[in-house]
Amino acid sequence: MAEISAKDVMNLRNRTGLGMMECKKALVEAEGDVEKAEDLLRKAYKGKMEKRADRAAGEGRVAVKVAGDGSGAALVELRTETDFTAKNENFIACADTCADEALRAAVGPVSATAAMEAAIDKIRAQTGENISLGRAEKVDGAGVNFGSYVHHDGKTGVLLVVEGDLSDDVKRQICMHITAAVPRPAGVTSDDVPAEVVEKERKFRIEQAMESGKPQEIAEKMVEGGMRKFFAEVALIEQAFVMDPAKKVGDLLGGATVKQFYRWAVGEG
Numbered sequence: 336m337a338e339i340s341a342k343d344v345m346n347l348r349n350r351t352g353l354g355m356m357e358c359k360k361a362l363v364e365a366e367g368d369v370e371k372a373e374d375l376l377r378k379a380y381k382g383k384m385e386k387r388a389d390r391a392a393g394e395g396r397v398a399v400k401v402a403g404d405g406s407g408a409a410l411v412e413l414r415t416e417t418d419f420t421a422k423n424e425n426f427i428a429c430a431d432t433c434a435d436e437a438l439r440a441a442v443g444p445v446s447a448t449a450a451m452e453a454a455i456d457k458i459r460a461q462t463g464e465n466i467s468l469g470r471a472e473k474v475d476g477a478g479v480n481f482g483s484y485v486h487h488d489g490k491t492g493v494l495l496v497v498e499g500d501l502s503d504d505v506k507r508q509i510c511m512h513i514t515a516a517v518p519r520p521a522g523v524t525s526d527d528v529p530a531e532v533v534e535k536e537r538k539f540r541i542e543q544a545m546e547s548g549k550p551q552e553i554a555e556k557m558v559e560g561g562m563r564k565f566f567a568e569v570a571l572i573e574q575a576f577v578m579d580p581a582k583k584v585g586d587l588l589g590g591a592t593v594k595q596f597y598r599w600a601v602g603e604g
Contacts, residue, residue, distance in 0.1 A: 397492030400434040409437035412469035445471035482506025499591030525566035
């Protein structure tokens with residue numbers, strides 16, 4: 336039998352976050368091989384986690400990463416049960432690891448890779464919580480550049496996709512606007528606002544106009560005027576810039592164009 340030192344036990348405890356006795360038992364079973372012992376603990380703990388899969392993972396963190404060469408960007412939502420764990424530095428590091436992995440994937444929605452699962456399993460073992468990859472996506476960087484921002488609580492992240500020259504500072508400010516703006520931007524321009532959102536708003540305004548008892552011609556003008564106001568409120572480039580309401584977001588762009596934006600918040604995916 337391999338001799339198990341207190342140093343080895345402490346090392347495994349630091350790597351897994353589990354109790355000293357559990358770590359020692361795993362090391363004995365692994366004959367002193369720390370890597371093997373960690374793997375044994377991960378597998379054992381994952382089995383326990385499957386029994387807790389019905390726990391609501393209502394907290395979490397969004398991570399946004401842009402490739403160093405600008406070839407792509409990625410967003411990841413990592414879910415957990417408590418805000419305490421979501422703020423843990425190891426959980427934050429796990430979200431970053433998952434975002435790095437997503438950057439290596441093909442463009443589009445990304446499924447959990449083996450490396451993501453390993454990182455998540457490790458945090459599960461450390462916290463005892465139901466942790467999962469909520470969603471992940473890789474965005475192509477061909478012909479565009481990116482701005483990004485993650486709010487200080489980690490619960491909202493924004494990725495801005497821009498064509499043309501725009502300073503990093505302005506891109507970040509626009510990302511911060513997208514995070515904070517009320518109402519939330521629903522598209523870059525009025526043409527980008529989802530049809531179902533437009534239809535719902537139009538129907539609401541038609542009902543309002545009919546209830547007012549105005550003649551049909553006047554009611555129709557009320558609806559069209561209301562829809563113009565609606566688009567100005569929800570189309571990103573038409574919105575009043577939150578840091579300087581005298582300007583529209585579009586005024587910040589110069590010759591650049593916002594092609595797309597992603598606004599991810601924990602629990603919305």
